[in-house]
Amino acid sequence: MKAYLALEDGLVFEGEGFGAEGEIFGEVVFNTSLSGYQEILTDPSYKGQIVTMTYPHIGNYGINPDDAESQHPWVEGFVVRELSPVVSNYRSEMTLDAYLKKYGKIGIQGIDTRKLVKHLRDFGAKKGVLSTTERDPKRLVKKAKESQSIVGIDLVKEVTCKQPYAFKEGLLEGFEWGRANQKIFKIVAIDCGIKKNILRKLNQHGFDVKVLPASATAEQILAEKPKGIFLSNGPGDPSAVPYLIQAVKGVIGKAPIFGICLGHQILGQALGGTTSKLKFGHRGGNHPVMDLATNRIEITSQNHGFVVDVDSLKKDDIELTHLNLNDKTLEGLKHKKYPLFSVQYHPENSPGPHDSDYLFDRFHELVEQNA
């Protein structure tokens, strides 16, 4: 089955389709992680995006029930150089191909993914269409051009939970170490598309977690009497979720806050800063981030297209805590008066290195101090 990937600026690739058939639109981005495609597929932050894996062999170890970050894949489409025809792993229960079919996700393989990645790097993330039904390159490019941009679009409402729920589940046994905090605090986690491993980490680090939909107001959040508030990762443009920014403004100073990724951007905006879109974003598991308090470097898991503008933040109130050493963009901040901090990257990893686990401890300490 032939499949086509066309970008709004005219670049078209012909490859072989896998997974489902059909036609989908999304922002075409790339991820440089060598492993962890299942976590990537199921990370709700990829809503609205067609994800290209830079590593050529994908699907080698199949899909297993434990490594999913949510109930189902969220990517719009998946681009790989070569799909593995078999799976080889003791935990695998399904092939990647079958998995994408099951959830109606379209994949394409056999294209020069490096060319695509270089293009995205040089010209920025692009709107694109992935199709197994349309074969005319011109029409495809036109469709891509006319498709909706993710800028200004509220994708959070697509991925957030419908109802509040309590989460209680430890870390996957045998894969991660780390001490469990004995003192348990109740917190609220705002679900903008929260990854399961964040919830597991929060549990393990001593939090009793109540998950609220992203539409929760400040009053609703505070009504839970949380000892801390967690703002999750999520897809798309932070400016497109003013209601959440509003809610966060209402809880600042009322309870310790920890934000990750979109949560960090929301917090940035709530604190009066602005956000903007990176050319092609950070997606991978190898970005060096320096903790400016200790000068230690952590290798981080990243997935974001937007960033908090450093210069927009009021320096009197806000301390920059983490820096991306590759492009010197802001990776973390904390407030000088209020008990709150956030990071742009993913301390819950999944996929990615476990270097940043200490941030959950930091949150625990902050909650404990303010309890």
Add this chain to the structure above:
Amino acid sequence: MPKRTDIKKILIIGSGPIIIGQGCEFDYSGTQACKALREEGYEIVLINSNPATIMTDPGMADRTYIEPLTVEFLEKVIEKERPDACLPTMGGQTGLNLTVQAYDKGIFEKYGVELIGAKYSAIKKAENREEFKRAMEKIGLELPRSGFAYSVEEAVRLADEIGYPVIVRPSFTLGGSGSGICFNKEELERTSRLGLDYSLTHEVLIEESVLGWKEYELEVMRDIRDNFVVICSIENLDPMGVHTGDSITVAPAQTLTDKEYQRMRDAARKVISEIGVETGGSNIQFAVNPQDGKMVVIEMNPRVSRSSALASKATGFPIAKFAAKLAVGYTLDEIPNDITKYTPASFEPSIDYCVVKIPRFAFEKFEGVNSTLTSQMKSVGEAMSIGRTFKEALQKGLRSLEIKRFGWGADGKDKIFETELKSREDYLAFAAQAPQDEALKDEISRYIAKPKDNRIFYLKYAFLAGMTIEDIHRITHIDPWFLVQLRQILDLEKELLAAAGDSGKKKTLLKKAKQFGFSDRQLAFLWDDKESAVRAFRKSEKVEAVFKLVDTCAAEFKAYTPYFYSTYEDEDETIPSDRKKIMILGGGPNRIGQGIEFDYCCVHAAFALKEIGYETIMVNSNPETVSTDYDTSDKLFFEPLTLEDVLNIVDREKPVGVILQLGGQTPLNLARGLVENGIKVLGTSADAIDRAEDRDKFKKLLDKIDLKQSPNGIAYSLEEACRVAAAISYPVLIRPSYVLGGRAMEIVYDEAALKKYMAHAVEASGEHPVLIDKFLTEAVEIDVDLISDGKISVVGSVMQHIEEAGIHSGDSASVIPPFSIKPELVSEIIEKTKQIAKELHVVGLMNVQYAIKDDVIYCLEVNPRASRTVPFVSKTIGIPLAKLAAKVMAGHSLKDFGFTKEIVPDHVAIKESVFPFVKFPGVDIILSPEMKSTGEVMGIDENFPKAFYKSQDAASAHIPEKGKVFISVKDGHKEKIIPIAKQFHELGYPIVSTRGTAAALNQNGIPAETVLKIVEGQPNVADLIRNSEVKLVINTPSGKGPVLDEAKIRSLAVSFNIPCITTLNAARAAVSSLEAVKSSGGLDVKALQDYHPNLKIAGSNPAGTIERETMNR
């Protein structure tokens, strides 16, 4: 953190000669370390006994000591140079072991030298199995169950507890020497006895076997602030049980989920922290049970390694260079990533291609050796290849191996046991018949059950015989993911086969075939066509190679370093400049006969051509080398050295010419093909090469300049061979018509031996005839290296071999200047060599070998290319011959550099060869026309005896100061051994001999104790060796034949690490050196820079001229 200013002078320890387990990778790491630290303004002192390395070039360090890597000489260097610090992690296991020994003797403390990179405690913890085990337990990581044994009995008791099979691992050895898998008590007793002996601490680990588990390696780095990064993960295709150096390995890991991978990463971080490697690189090996994911730690090396060199080349992240910078206090974030420039080194490389490393073996060199792969390394080199997929990389890797294969079979070279598939018809017939042949299937099953050097090909035959992925997995434990990849290649191959004659089908399959790594040669085989026709067809279909960058970051950032590999996709990333370019073809994987010396020459060429304004393009497939460092040339293409692959690069880059003569025989073999494709070969012409290689033309050439050859003839059949041999009279030297490194070359003493030889020689040479030369007994052999610019020729050096003619020149000890040849003969040799050069219009380097018998000079062979002695000669005379050669090939004249006359040094330098016998227990160590050495050392001093003594020490053949000498020589030597034995006796060595020799000695008034031969009963000489009662063995072989007793003695001596001398000349040199060293009261060390004080260091001299005050002759 800024770099340290409290240290100014740093000592770097090299790894010594190339041996199995330690290849060029430590030249790469050492060279990088020297460069990186000098860049920071440190003064570098280097000790390394290997002259063939780039790192021992006088320009690489401030003070270069080519001296033996022993505690004694290390202390002398430290005493003389007084370095502030010592970096011990660049010299492999040799460097670490030497460091530990010196530390234990208090030498570093005595002279106030700080160990940087890895502290003593960290080295001990990582290297001592028991301490390592305790450390792992402490951090909650599992190891295979194990225990230490200090005697064979203990080993047996432990194995009973753990259960067979068990693995024996001696502590403190190199490349897994002496380790092995034992399935029963008998094997265990044998292996543990050897292992205990190999171990510096007389200790072996008896370990639970994790045979069949998946094997992984992580290459990691850590800095002084505890920042930690993984540079590369590696997964072995061959599961646990095969030494990782002998496994086909793949980067990155393929079959680990992120969860499993990150667990491994966490474990690696804990290991490096617990072991206490504060700064630098380490590699950590893991085994994973494929059934349940259970992970155990196998071992860690607290230093750079073969794997770190591989990881550096695989990712573009120069581990050794950065390790050196971390050792002086920098942190990872302070070091910029060379490739991306604007991002720091504190990240983990991501790659968007697949890398395959395939080991290169040389079993054919060692008669009777067991070629089953075990946990003891046996390969002599490796090739690396890069492709966008595993399939592509694997096929490229197989054709990089220089084993005359062009991919994963279907290249006309397939051989299933005795069945050869030389043509498409053969292949079709086999494929049709094999599935019905149950006996064949059984035979293949049995064959692939044990890992072997050629098992990868037999996996294909297993498929062809109808075995399934499940079958093969069950037998071999190779992960199904790899097997499916192989299966995909085979499935496409079937389609390709079927498409022969159907050009439409061929067109549709062409690109996919190239993406699967099929070479044109394979396609030609499958389509019953010519390789050139396939190429033309491909070009007409616009299916051409594109080149992609190795950039450390999977294209996330712009890359500035032009390091390329080929693939078949849409976008090409090369940007050919309009500068004048010269392409240098490297030597491919290390093997016996072609090693680091040629890499040395290629690297020099790159440096030299840069100096004179050319853009340099390096092509090579050996990941261990300096030539494949992206810093060495302007552009690096990591590619197989086949005509097809080279032409692809030429098409793209259009160099003004190609240099072939520096990379050994590999590139030279491409000369004809390149010329036919209109590519200019720089330097000596392809015709001249042909003239030296073609028998008849060569004869005419020698006749013309009145040079003798020993009587010879050619034979196409056994009868003819017998006739020729009889006519020129025995003994004769016999060899296939076209051979490398003395392959299958043998001296035969009678017709019976000749007949025996012919039986396997034909196999070695296919349909080619054999050449028969009169063997010149007890002749002196001479090696000459010459450089010519086409007008002037200068002999670099005339070298006299210590061993007589008949022993491969690569295996002989070689002396500069000649020590026992009449000066007029030396002059004549120089003159004749120049005439040959003139006749062949040599531009560049040439090597000629001569024999002298009864004052008559015979020419043995002419090689119109760089020889393996070029670096040795260059370092001895202080002239960088390879550099000059590159420049003359580019049109410069020798006059430009002021090098127009021979230099005769007033010191003596001896190149001694180093052999891998210790890895092949039971193999006779006797030297012959077939080359067997893997590396070389150099001894340099003011006179012959001292230089010889050093050369022996450096080659780990330390001549003992006292103790019993065992002397047993063949009848023809009984008289000649007398004066030698007398000297030993006078120096106070008790002598013990077998009956014949003892009688001869006693008759001549030399007391010699008699000991029984092995066949004569016990106690015999073997017991003396086993009990270490004998400290030196002198045993000359009585010729090929029933010499089992002798062979056993020799191989036993090697096993028990007792120096064994097998020629009279070497025995003579040994005793004379002992005498000299004893009388002069010890040896001194001297830096290369002091031997050549007037030499402006090559490389620091942009004009490329050599300034030397006197060119004394």
